[in-house]
Amino acid sequence: MIRLRYAAPLAALVLLAFLLWRGLALDPREVPSPLVGKPAPAFTLPLLESGAGGKSFSPSDMRGKVWLLNVWASWCVACREEHPVLVELAKSGVVPIVGLNYKDEPEAARGWLARFGNPYMKSAVDADGKVGIDYGVYGVPETYLIDAEGVIRFKQIGPVRNASVRCCRPRHRKAPPRENHCRAALHGADGHGARGGP
């Protein structure tokens, strides 16, 4: 059968092309987070803002609101890329952004915010990176979307490039609290961020 002789290598080629198309499109730098769908790890950290006194921040402070936790540092070059996007997002007021100042010097961090703008309602200082480890942070910047119950819903690895924010108006007032909140979807330049892990 002549046809089979030609069909078999052709099929193998098509299969190989398909595998390469899928495989080469994957980015090993984007490690899926096993924390998506799980409660955001608890912590209590001091605030960056001077004059904050003994005040601190915990994720539980944000219960009842959908919010973003943005991991940033003054030494991080890529953070400068996403910063204007975050500043715009903060101005629109759709979703509060809390900063996690990761392994940084407070003076340098404050100076950086003064220079480039401050989109954060607060910034928590993670000086030794221990909270970062709990959140599976392996690079900066990273951004977590956390829902009103404190569950991590999405993790963006790398800079936020185009913040596309969709706000769902509640369908009825009497709907349970879970449905009455705004969902902010963040996209990197190629239209997707890190999705949930296994």
Place this chain on the structure above:
Amino acid sequence: MATAHAADHEEAARARALAEELRCLVCQNQTIADSHAPLAVDLRKQIDRQIADGKSDREIVSYMTDRYGEFIVYRPPFNATTFLLWCGPFLLLAFGALIAWRVVAGRRRAPAPLSDAERQRARRLLE
């Protein structure tokens, strides 16, 4: 003093062994034992701390995979998802061998006897 020393050596050996089984997520082709990345340094410290706390190897690895996922374990597990990764090369080899065998077997088979018309054509061509 001698026993304290021995315990230290054992702990250090355990820490090293664990660090060599975990991937540095920054320099992804290195283990956290070899990597100089700040994250690798932090994670090595975590391992030391947890060993000192008396955690087992399995608990320490779970600590890492809970936060960073399966990818942080350098050696991929053998399960339904990674079956192709482990067995793929051998399957391809077997497939290639099968094709080679069929081609060689095909060549060894004598060609079918010629019909009269074909034999005359062959004679004409050979003259």
